[in-house]
Amino acid sequence: MIKLGISAFYHDSAACITNGNIVLAAAEEERFTGIKHDSSFPIKTIEWLLHSLVLKITDIDEVHWYENPETKDDRVKTIFNKRPIKTFFLRRRYNKDRKNNSPEALLQALGYTGKIVYHDHHYSHAAFSYFTSKYRNAAILTVDGVGEWETTTISLGNDKTIKKLISIDFPNSLGMLYSTITSYLGFKPNEGEYKVMGLAPYGDPEIYLQKLQKTLYHTTNKYFIDQKYFTWEYSDRVMLNKKLCQLLDLPPRLPEEPLTQDHKNLAAALQKLYEQEFLKLVKTAKNITGSENLCLGGGCAYNGVANSLAYKYFKSVHIPFAPSDAGSAIGACLDGHNVGISPYLGPYFMDHQVKRVLEDYKDRVWAFKLTEEKLIQKTAELLAAQNIVAWFQDRMEFGARALGNRSILASPMKAKMREKLNYVIKKREGFRPFAPSVILEDADKFFDINEPIPHMNQVVKAKVDFLPAATHIDGTCRVQTVTKSRNPKYYKLLEEVGRITKVPVLLNTSFNLKDETITLSPQQAIERYLSSDIDFLVINNFLIKKL
Ligand SMILES: [Fe+2]
Numbered sequence: 001m002i003k004l005g006i007s008a009f010y011h012d013s014a015a016c017i018t019n020g021n022i023v024l025a026a027a028e029e030e031r032f033t034g035i036k037h038d039s040s041f042p043i044k045t046i047e048w049l050l051h052s053l054v055l056k057i058t059d060i061d062e063v064h065w066y067e068n069p070e071t072k073d074d075r076v077k078t079i080f081n082k083r084p085i086k087t088f089f090l091r092r093r094y095n096k097d098r099k100n101n102s103p104e105a106l107l108q109a110l111g112y113t114g115k116i117v118y119h120d121h122h123y124s125h126a127a128f129s130y131f132t133s134k135y136r137n138a139a140i141l142t143v144d145g146v147g148e149w150e151t152t153t154i155s156l157g158n159d160k161t162i163k164k165l166i167s168i169d170f171p172n173s174l175g176m177l178y179s180t181i182t183s184y185l186g187f188k189p190n191e192g193e194y195k196v197m198g199l200a201p202y203g204d205p206e207i208y209l210q211k212l213q214k215t216l217y218h219t220t221n222k223y224f225i226d227q228k229y230f231t232w233e234y235s236d237r238v239m240l241n242k243k244l245c246q247l248l249d250l251p252p253r254l255p256e257e258p259l260t261q262d263h264k265n266l267a268a269a270l271q272k273l274y275e276q277e278f279l280k281l282v283k284t285a286k287n288i289t290g291s292e293n294l295c296l297g298g299g300c301a302y303n304g305v306a307n308s309l310a311y312k313y314f315k316s317v318h319i320p321f322a323p324s325d326a327g328s329a330i331g332a333c334l335d336g337h338n339v340g341i342s343p344y345l346g347p348y349f350m351d352h353q354v355k356r357v358l359e360d361y362k363d364r365v366w367a368f369k370l371t372e373e374k375l376i377q378k379t380a381e382l383l384a385a386q387n388i389v390a391w392f393q394d395r396m397e398f399g400a401r402a403l404g405n406r407s408i409l410a411s412p413m414k415a416k417m418r419e420k421l422n423y424v425i426k427k428r429e430g431f432r433p434f435a436p437s438v439i440l441e442d443a444d445k446f447f448d449i450n451e452p453i454p455h456m457n458q459v460v461k462a463k464v465d466f467l468p469a470a471t472h473i474d475g476t477c478r479v480q481t482v483t484k485s486r487n488p489k490y491y492k493l494l495e496e497v498g499r500i501t502k503v504p505v506l507l508n509t510s511f512n513l514k515d516e517t518i519t520l521s522p523q524q525a526i527e528r529y530l531s532s533d534i535d536f537l538v539i540n541n542f543l544i545k546k547l
Pocket residue numbers: 121125144145146147298299324325
């Protein structure tokens with residue numbers, strides 16, 4: 001059965017096409033529109049999916065939608081009815097959006113009149129995580145901002161079934177609490193959370209932790225968030241009120257204001273609070289399922305520091321490559337396991353297509369096509385000699401992380417590389433860390449890992465001190481372990497770097513410049529290469545240098 005999976009209208013819209021439980025292709029809409037975290041109906045992705053798989057919309061047997069619009073409608077209207085006057089304009093805007101965002105109408109406009117299956121938002125998160133894990137029995141914990149009503153669920157995955165055991169509803173949301181403090185610190189919610197995570201190790205959590213804890217209370221197995229500090233029920237622009245400012249006794253930071261030690265302390269307290277609450281949920285998941293295995297899902301599963309703490313209660317932890325709403329497009333389609341699923345599900349470009357693009361830039365770059373062996377050897381030498389290389393190969397990654405197909409690579413062995421990448425190339429805040437990739441076989445020589453981390457979703461301690469450009473201030477790294485079977489070319493490159501330097505580790509950051517989405521096409525790759533201080537560009541087996 002051919003299914004089209006869709007997630008849309010919150011953030012990170014995405015679509016995929018599956019046949020049985022095999023994902024044939026998938027991508028996020030932002031890659032095609034260039035709008036970061038694009039939440040619109042993923043029309044461009046659907047067009048690409050159909051075109052690349054040589055399908056017509058009438059070939060689709062079923063559409064699987066990642067959430068249930070009726071239940072979401074119930075939540076929104078119930079919340080509005082609590083404050084009819086205060087939410088008057090919000091309700092008007094919502095009604096208009098709801099009309100424009102009807103899945104039936106949008107799909108009908110594409111010529112699709114078949115069956116649409118709606119899944120619960122957190123079921124799609126849980127299904128994506130559990131069905132892409134190697135487990136046949138696992139606890140599944142999903143934590144995000146909000147779905148329909150649910151913000152947190154704990155389920156038991158057993159063979160092909162997922163049984164929900166606990167759910168926590170809006171407005172009690174750890175995801176929204178994290179986003180609120182993110183905006184308090186002057187960063188954009190749903191985007192700036194990574195910055196807060198990066199900032200946290202620079203602060204002392206104790207100063208604001210007790211204050212932040214006042215916003216939460218608990219009953220057995222559940223947390224609640226005191227709404228007197230927040231505006232989540234009646235504003236979609238501001239997430240906090242005066243009472244929160246009084247509680248924290250710190251004015252909210254404006255985006256361009258300097259970061260003070262107080263801001264760093266607040267970031268540290270938020271991260272600490274999140275870790276404490278996350279661990280309580282993990283413990284509950286263990287107690288009520290008795291499983292040895294844990295699957296994590298929902299946007300909060302991008303919190304790599306918290307994720308690593310789950311080993312306190314579980315032997316094995318699985319975090320899929322796109323635990324946020326994008327991955328739910330795939331989760332909605334799966335009804336059984338796909339253990340070997342790879343994140344490399346996006347567009348790829350053949351050599352003749354690359355050649356054609358290179359022809360247009362022949363006055364600005366030279367390009368040599370090498371054998372794979374020679375290319376790996378040459379690129380490894382360039383990296384070992386402290387050059388920065390943009391690495392564009394095969395199919396684009398699905399999910400927020402570049403995992404070696406649309407990556408900017410560099411040697412992690414000198415601290416100044418981090419500064420060059422942050423300030424000159426990515427033009428981002430200096431406190432943000434970069435992540436290392438390492439071949440799996442050697443990973444535990446350099447990092448304190450519990451098990452393979454293929455998707456860069458766990459933060460672990462570095463065992464060595466000679467990787468300063470990819471190690472955070474607290475001595476931790478968000479590692480990617482690379483295997484020959486999953487990404488043979490990237491693996492060979494790491495191996496060759498190891499042969500030259502004795503350290504098969506590379507700094508791996510996504511191939512994009514400030515505020516851009518991850519690179520999609522060879523043309524975009526060359527444009528970005530030309531407009532930056534990246535030293536070399538590699539597309540397939542073409543080694544490219546500015547003239
Ligand atoms: Fe979600």
